[in-house]
Amino acid sequence: MKIKNQEDFWAGMMFAGFGALAIWLSTDYPMGTASRMGPGYFPTWLGAIMLLLGTIVAVMALKTEGPKVTPFAWKPMILLSAGFLAFGWGVDHIGFIPALFLLSVITAAAGQTFKVVEVLIMTVVLIAGAVGIFIYGIELPFPLFWWR
């Protein structure tokens, strides 16, 4: 079988998948009736609509010609996510400044050029700016380092 319109096909599959997921998750919530809806009613129907529409989009994509999906940029995706993960974990555990350091250095590594000196200078400037604006300027209650 040849998929003629990759973009729409995968979009349809994604929507159908989300629809199925919503229906499955909603089985934990009481449905109620149309006149006295339970918490499961609305999400189940939304899931069903999406499963149906997603399937239609995917099936139609088999027939009509369309663009291919361009390849994913894995390296930036992994590094940007890692930077955010480091910050989210770090700000509570090792403090604002070390967390920012990790975030800045890891995200900088997602680009094409990574010159150590340049990145370090940028990181210091960013940290100084962020501490100035957020800690001293608008007084966000983040601990600066792990000891406070």
Next chain:
Amino acid sequence: MSMNNKIAGVVAGALLVAAGLMPASGLAQYPTKPVRLIVAFPAGGSTDIIARLVAQRLGEKLGQQVIVDNRGGAGGTIGTEIAAKATPDGHTLTMGTTSTHVIAPAAYAKVNYDPVKDFEPITLVASTPYLLVLHPGVKANNLKEFVALAKSQPGKLNYASAGTGSTTQLAMEMLNRAAGMDIVHIPYSGNGPAGAAALGGQVQALFGSMPAVLPHAQAGRLRPIAVGTSKRSPALPNVPTVAESGYPGFEVSLWLGFFAPKGTPKAVLSRLQKELVAIANSPDMAAQFEKNGASAVTNTPAEMTALMKTELDKYGKVIKAAGIQLK
């Protein structure tokens, strides 16, 4: 020395230095660093405003800044849990309310803290009364007439609340039970929308928080028929209490008070108690509270514990009877 040992050595060294830099906790120099006041509700709500008013003054008295740290979410249980688990050295406090220390533990299926066992109560600072108001189109001028009206058409009238499991729902459910009425609960998302629903006549009644409904009562847009406190409100001296309208013992209000994590040194607690009582009772602070529809109330840790136990029992019964279960 292997690489691992070297790393361990460096880490140990760093930790020692850090420990040395860390101020020794103890009363002698309390507070040694800014005090964190956890508010389990988003910035800008009524709890937050009162917390900020008190925090500013407390900071002046302690000689260290008191930083308000808003950790809102899940009916106040997220922030309160963080406070329960914080280091008990007096540098972390929380503003507890009827919601966080009574209703949430009683209504949620699972709450990761015990309001009595995990905290050292310090003192109440303020309380907010609740006011039962009707849409002016409802043919009842007092609580007795309203009860009669509701009983003549069971299941026909509606009341608004600020949400499932909110004090505004529990207050009305208590009245429903006390008077044998069947008024249907329509939950809204917050005091504002609930007030709008009563103003627009979408519902007939609302047991609303005083600051939210008082202006409308004063303007004649909503008809106040009873206050939920044990004494009449100075703002509405002609409106009787629910208790004196035929339901003795009825009392609903929202209190706000300070708590520290269990194990906070006694000396720190008594210092805080002294300062907070003085702050809450100062005339200008009382005036600020008044503007926010609250009144200054203070008490002792023992009284606070007793209050929580009574209320946990009282609201627990209503919550069970009304079938409220938050997950």
Next chain:
Amino acid sequence: METDIIQNLALGFSTAVSPINLFYCFIGVLVGTLIGVLPGIGPVAAVAMLLPLTFNLDAVGAIIMLSGIYYGTQYGGSTTAILVNLPGESASVVTCMDGYAMARIGRAGPALAIAAIGSFFAGTVGTILVALVGPPLAEIALKFGAPEYFSLMVMALIAAAVLAHGGMLKTICMIVLGLLVGIVGTDVNSGMSRFTFGASGLADGLSFVVVAMGLFGFAEILSNLQDKADTASRDILNQKITGLMPTAKDMKDSFGAILRGTAIGAFFGTLPGGGPTISAFSAYAVEKKMAKNPENFGKGDIRGVAAPESANNAAVQCAFITTLTLGIPHGATMALLLGALTIQGIAPGPQVMTQRPDLFWGLIASMWIGNAMLVILNLPLVGLWIKLLKVPYRFLYPAIMVFMAIGVYSVNNLDLDIYMTILFGILGYIFMKLKCEPAPLILAFVLGPLMEENLRRALLISRGDPTVFITRPISAAFLVATALLLAFMIVPSFRKKREEAVAESATL
């Protein structure tokens, strides 16, 4: 009647226009703009953080300063939407679409300027409207019960389908997905947590900042890093910056858009709940439908900035009406302003106008002054903001990531929010790859909870009778309008299909 208004406005201006109040207003607008450009820190956070500053001012001064902060942050939010595709609040999601596109073709200056000019015009009209018909208009808002809201939301969502650049089916899927994302959190009716996977951090739902920063900011950076893989030092611009101010043609193009946007904003703004967001989306949809060249929208059409920005500001202005005269806050920011008023010893509500006319009219006057100040302050700043775009991208994107992370974290001080942003960032990147427009998802995400809540509330009040939606006239009117909208959308697409089929068979 007219002399009354003039007298009242004169009273207002005499209260507001003192050197010290103008100074407060200026400080408010300046601080607000500076905070507003920080991604993730929107009007709510800014007003909350700066509220204590006003405790020691007198009532008029405090409110003037706070409204200044509010306008400032709003405009600051639009600035980041245009410059780096980071919407500060739901209404500026629409601005992102054409504003950021304009920035990429070197026309950030005109985009920023037209946003300020449009906002000022809409603010002026909004102020006059508040003065003329504020109180009666507020009464209409009270007539809106659950059925009316539900029908209004349905209409707004269907209108959003017009926003689609791609296929209509995909857009509808994005709307449904947005509704599902909006469901995450505690159900208002039953108190049950849905789609939270046991995480208490999700009990209050996903915050807008998380979804928007992920789908727009994070995803955009990912896509830029991929596109620029070979030319590492290239900046965000695809072309040279051409002019800071709008050209005569820009002004002519935007004129109608600003007028229509203002009218739409004024209409929806008086309704509590989602007013500015619905206005911005609807204004954009109307412009796109009316344009002779709708294919330009999404590629940097100035009308796509002028209309939603004007609509948003007009709506915000009218939101003040209900806040002040009914004491019913429209949203979190309005609730904060109400809080500030009560701290000053003023109970907002119907009696504010009669008891404190100096304050009521002073506030209305200061609203206008705040808007004027915003233009005066921001037109010169345009040049400065543009300079930001000249920073090489390899420095710019880590800075955006840092500010985004702090902004997201500051909303609830919750690390889970950071992790959810990653998730939505990757999802947004996938959407880009699959050509799915994220803006309708955001609208549905914002309106979804309100829609379900009101649907269930309407049926609860009617005791399960679904005819309430058609027997209540306002609700019925919205549903008829929705049906017409649907017909307008479906008929042309059928016609196009048929033409294509005819053309195909002719070539065969």
